[in-house]
Amino acid sequence: MAPAQRSCRVLLLIALLTALPLLAIVAAAAAGAATATTLGNKAALMSTTQSSPIVSRIAFGSCANQSAPQPIWDAINKFDPQLFIWLGDNVYGDNKRPFRIFGKERTIGPWKNVPRFFPSTEEELQRRYEMAKSNPGYAKLREKAQVIGTWDDHDYGLNDAGKEFTGKNTSQRLLLDFLDEAEDSPRRKQAGVYTSYLFGPKGKQVKVILLDTRYHRDPLFSDGSILGNSQWRWLERELNGPGSEITIIASSIQVISNLSATTAPLFSMEAWGRFPKERERLYKLIDSSKRNGIFFISGDVHFGEITRYDCGCQYPLYDITSSGLTQAVEKAVPSSLAFFLRVIAWLVPSTMRVFGPYCRYRSCTYGQPNFGAIQVDWNSIPQRLKIELRDLNGESVAGVDFLLSELQLGNKHMTSKRGWGYQHHCSVETDLPWILRYCLAFLFFGAVTVAIMTIVLLVSVILSVGNMFLRKYKID
Ligand SMILES: *[C@@H]1O[C@H](CO)[C@@H](O)[C@H](O)[C@H]1NC(C)=O
Ligand SMILES: *[C@@H]1O[C@H](CO)[C@@H](O)[C@H](O)[C@H]1NC(C)=O
Ligand SMILES: *[C@@H]1O[C@H](CO)[C@@H](O)[C@H](O)[C@H]1NC(C)=O
Numbered sequence: 001m002a003p004a005q006r007s008c009r010v011l012l013l014i015a016l017l018t019a020l021p022l023l024a025i026v027a028a029a030a031a032g033a034a035t036a037t038t039l040g041n042k043a044a045l046m047s048t049t050q051s052s053p054i055v056s057r058i059a060f061g062s063c064a065n066q067s068a069p070q071p072i073w074d075a076i077n078k079f080d081p082q083l084f085i086w087l088g089d090n091v092y093g094d095n096k097r098p099f100r101i102f103g104k105e106r107t108i109g110p111w112k113n114v115p116r117f118f119p120s121t122e123e124e125l126q127r128r129y130e131m132a133k134s135n136p137g138y139a140k141l142r143e144k145a146q147v148i149g150t151w152d153d154h155d156y157g158l159n160d161a162g163k164e165f166t167g168k169n170t171s172q173r174l175l176l177d178f179l180d181e182a183e184d185s186p187r188r189k190q191a192g193v194y195t196s197y198l199f200g201p202k203g204k205q206v207k208v209i210l211l212d213t214r215y216h217r218d219p220l221f222s223d224g225s226i227l228g229n230s231q232w233r234w235l236e237r238e239l240n241g242p243g244s245e246i247t248i249i250a251s252s253i254q255v256i257s258n259l260s261a262t263t264a265p266l267f268s269m270e271a272w273g274r275f276p277k278e279r280e281r282l283y284k285l286i287d288s289s290k291r292n293g294i295f296f297i298s299g300d301v302h303f304g305e306i307t308r309y310d311c312g313c314q315y316p317l318y319d320i321t322s323s324g325l326t327q328a329v330e331k332a333v334p335s336s337l338a339f340f341l342r343v344i345a346w347l348v349p350s351t352m353r354v355f356g357p358y359c360r361y362r363s364c365t366y367g368q369p370n371f372g373a374i375q376v377d378w379n380s381i382p383q384r385l386k387i388e389l390r391d392l393n394g395e396s397v398a399g400v401d402f403l404l405s406e407l408q409l410g411n412k413h414m415t416s417k418r419g420w421g422y423q424h425h426c427s428v429e430t431d432l433p434w435i436l437r438y439c440l441a442f443l444f445f446g447a448v449t450v451a452i453m454t455i456v457l458l459v460s461v462i463l464s465v466g467n468m469f470l471r472k473y474k475i476d
Pocket of ligand 1: 065066
């Protein structure tokens with residue numbers, strides 16, 4: 001039996017057994033410069049010799065609530081990265097109105113009369129960045145590691161916002177202040193925060209490309225542009241320029257995973273998959289650049305996930321999602337229900353997710369706070385690359401470990417053909433048979449039906465028992 005088919009059966013069984021708690025979980029889950037800077041200027045990357053120091057330990061993360069405790073910095077500091085990459089939602093800059101169906105301020109349903117999210121003033125956004133920056137754990141990291149980053153919607157200023165957001169230039173200035181960007185940096189003058197860095201000596205170079213998925217993004221459902229023309233032209237130059245052993249493309253939103261395709265119509269998430277033409281253009285550009293060593297890192301979704309796409313270019317493309325540093329789906333539900341979230345994550349079919357021995361639950365997803373940890377073993381022959389998600393204690397909870405040569409042109413990687421007429425890691429989620437694709441929706445509506453039937457049954461039992469007593473009383 002295909003794993004996904006078995007998944008659906010087990011899922012439906014669980015639905016029958018646990019209609020009510022599952023309802024609660026699903027509801028909670030639903031709520032839930034263009035300048036390449038060559039570096040070597042910050043403490044850890046500063047070198048006493050003339051040559052650029054070798055970079056072999058990089059951490060990354062996203063989704064940090066500045067007002068909440070942030071114990072994860074201890075684990076990150078223990079990992080002792082030379083470089084830390086922010087992938088967005090570095091602070092929560094916007095504000096959320098309560099979930100209300102009735103009353104004066106209705107934030108949900110077709111009858112809603114106010115938006116759920118609204119932006120902060122400039123002073124308030126600045127205050128939140130200062131709060132984030134003064135966190136002792138983060139301050140300690142900044143002393144030892146170079147910190148770079150991009151933004152996502154909440155630090156851009158508004159949930160799910162794109163190019164239409166009027167506060168974007170102010171937000172750009174505040175983010176670049178937070179990241180200690182030089183006053184005269186060209187990144188302060190361009191439209192958007194995209195940029196790139198090159199680390200390491202020749203032969204051991206790591207290029208980091210930070211995308212801006214906000215400033216130029218067309219509305220959701222438009223299938224328009226994510227990057228906009230100026231950023232596309234820049235990205236083409238970056239990828240076609242001089243090679244590097246490793247190229248990390250950082251995108252705030254997921255590139256490979258298109259969860260919305262299997263969580264619809266219950267809820268959907270932002271991702272490159274929601275802009276199919278734009279994503280195809282990205283894959284084509286990577287393929288035509290003939291560049292070795294590319295992989296993606298991403299954030300946004302409040303859980304960690306590792307996915308792989310084998311048909312984007314001539315070698316497998318990985319997308320390692322780390323989310324969030326404080327925000328995590330399993331924290332949003334009572335701990336007794338967290339188990340069900342893991343079951344759902346494990347069972348919901350995904351054509352791209354990696355299943356592997358280095359992942360705690362085999363399926364490479366993780367619903368507690370986490371950060372990403374990249375280690376390059378430049379000295380081993382052949383050279384190896386290990387990318388992990390680590391938890392609050394710094395323990396690895398999901399990861400992939402492979403030879404750097406696997407990310408090279410001409411690598412004959414395996415794409416295994418399985419049942420159902422789709423290839424794992426090679427077909428998009430929308431190619432799944434509909435019964436699998438809408439597994440979660442069936443589960444949800446099945447659970448609702450079971451819940452209603454149980455209530456009806458209970459009420460009728462109570463009524464008939466009551467009647468029986470009444471009749472008995474009358475007869476007596
Ligand atoms: C951030 O944390 C504070 C304090 O725990 C909480 O009141 C607030 O709702 C959180 N914000 C988000 C976006 O989770
Ligand atoms: C925002 O900045 C861009 C680029 O620096 C500039 O072209 C644009 O006019 C600015 N917009 C506003 C509203 O100031
Ligand atoms: C991703 O999923 C959405 C929602 O089902 C769908 O509209 C879109 O076409 C998918 N994208 C790709 C690239 O398959």
